[in-house]
Every structure is written in structure tokens, then in C-alpha cells.
Amino acid sequence: MINVDIIADSISPKGDRVTTFILEYPRFIHSELMTHRVFSRNCASSRAIPIQAQIELAKQNLVIPVWTGKKKGMQGEVIYDDYLLKEADIVWMDAFKAAISAAEKLDRLGIHKQNANRLLEPFVHMKTILTGTDFTNFFNLRCHKDAQPEMQALAYAMRDSYQESKPKELNYGEWHLPFIDPASKDTLDIKKLISVSCCAQVSYRKNDISIDKALSIVDRLVTSDRLHASPFEHVCRPLTEEDTPRGNLKGWHQYRTDVEEGIA
Numbered sequence: 001m002i003n004v005d006i007i008a009d010s011i012s013p014k015g016d017r018v019t020t021f022i023l024e025y026p027r028f029i030h031s032e033l034m035t036h037r038v039f040s041r042n043c044a045s046s047r048a049i050p051i052q053a054q055i056e057l058a059k060q061n062l063v064i065p066v067w068t069g070k071k072k073g074m075q076g077e078v079i080y081d082d083y084l085l086k087e088a089d090i091v092w093m094d095a096f097k098a099a100i101s102a103a104e105k106l107d108r109l110g111i112h113k114q115n116a117n118r119l120l121e122p123f124v125h126m127k128t129i130l131t132g133t134d135f136t137n138f139f140n141l142r143c144h145k146d147a148q149p150e151m152q153a154l155a156y157a158m159r160d161s162y163q164e165s166k167p168k169e170l171n172y173g174e175w176h177l178p179f180i181d182p183a184s185k186d187t188l189d190i191k192k193l194i195s196v197s198c199c200a201q202v203s204y205r206k207n208d209i210s211i212d213k214a215l216s217i218v219d220r221l222v223t224s225d226r227l228h229a230s231p232f233e234h235v236c237r238p239l240t241e242e243d244t245p246r247g248n249l250k251g252w253h254q255y256r257t258d259v260e261e262g263i264a
Helices: 027-034 051-060 082-109 113-123 136-142 149-164 188-204 211-223 230-234 255-261
Strands: 003-011 017-026 040-043 125-132 236-238 252-254
Touching (some): 003 149, 017 027, 017 149, 040 230, 051 082, 082 113, 125 188, 136 149, 188 211, 188 230, 252 255
Antiparallel strands (some): 040 125
């Protein structure tokens, strides 16, 4: 299953566009998405989801690969033979059952989810929030027959959504705020904190938009012995002449910069 939604899409006075996606895709293609360094990303983590919850998620929405035939090179040919597809599915299901059994045994031994859940990763979907300003290279590489079929499906769905979406025009001083309702009466500072909180909550596969939850999560992100800054990257405003360009979003000043400089 591939799910693609644009949750925020903005364009600056200079014409620089920033787009935030919520994506769901097979976890085994996650490493391919991570090779594109121009994106800001936060992802659901195997380390954050309880073992039994991960098993139930897999059962409810099991990943089954697009089967391809063995040949030289990185790209196999998609298989259409019904008998071969059925046999491959049987082998995959046997592997899934074995992974569940092993994960549950580790759970009973008292092994942490960050270890046991790794066995389940080939069978689960990944949820990711992704923000970027330059998708050209990604679409060129991944909307292509040489890409893995599941990666192609994700890239084509993203490209279609991107082309159909109409970005909102933002003026200087206005902010790109994923998850925030434009009709919200909260102050700008509160909106930024809630937006950051929701971006961070992707790790838990849940979404609490309350102010209390936002304050709790942001406090943990900034007051531990290490700054966890990646969720602040999705929140941004148009870059002005006075700003020094930083970060990975062209034409946009990221909230992360303010947090790192202590002026949030």
C-alpha cells in the first residue's frame, strides 16, 4: 500500500515552493528515500512502537513485494505468472509467521522492542513526514523503470500530488506550518510549537494536536542533554535579504535555525 498526502504547500514572494508530504510505504524502500539529502524527514520508528502493536500493524496491512524474476543487474522483470506469484506469496507468508514467532519469543525473554521489531521490518509499512523544495532529481531518478517497483509507485504518487497541488502564497514573516488549521486562533508561537510536535509524533504513529502535548514534546526535544532538532526543520518562513541561507530548504528560513541559535 502506498499513501501520499500533501499536508502543507507554500510559495514565497520570490517563487520558492516548499511542500510537506505525509507518506506511507513499505519499510524496505525507506533506505532509498533516505539517500535524497535535500529532504527534511521524520519517520515512524521501530524503536518507538511496542512489539505487539507492530505485529498487529503488519497483520492489518501486510507488505507483500511486487515480485520480480531473477536476472543479472539490479532490476528484475515484474512477474505476471499466477502460479509463480502464488508460490512466492506462500514463501513470504511463511517468513512473516516465523518473524512473528521469533519476535514474540524475544518479547517473552524481556528483549527490548528496538531489537525484536527489526525482525518485522520487511513486512510493515513506514510512515514519514517529508518536506522539500527541490523534487526534480528525486522524480527523475525514481519515476523511472529502473527504480524498484514499490519506489516507482511512491515517486509517481508524489509527483502526481505535487503537480495537482496549488501552493499557498506566503508573505515575508508568514510561516509554513504542517498540521495547522489555517482557521486556528492560536498565537503564531503556539502554532509553531504544535506543528513541530505533530511532526515529531510521526515516530509514534499517532497525532495529538493539543497545546499541552506540544509543550511536553518540544520540552523533551530541546531540554535533554542533546538537541533533537529535526522536527523543527519542517516549519519555515520565506527567506529575507537579511537572512543567511542555511539548511536544506532553498529560499526558506527553517525554525531549526532559531532553535539552534537560542532565539525561538
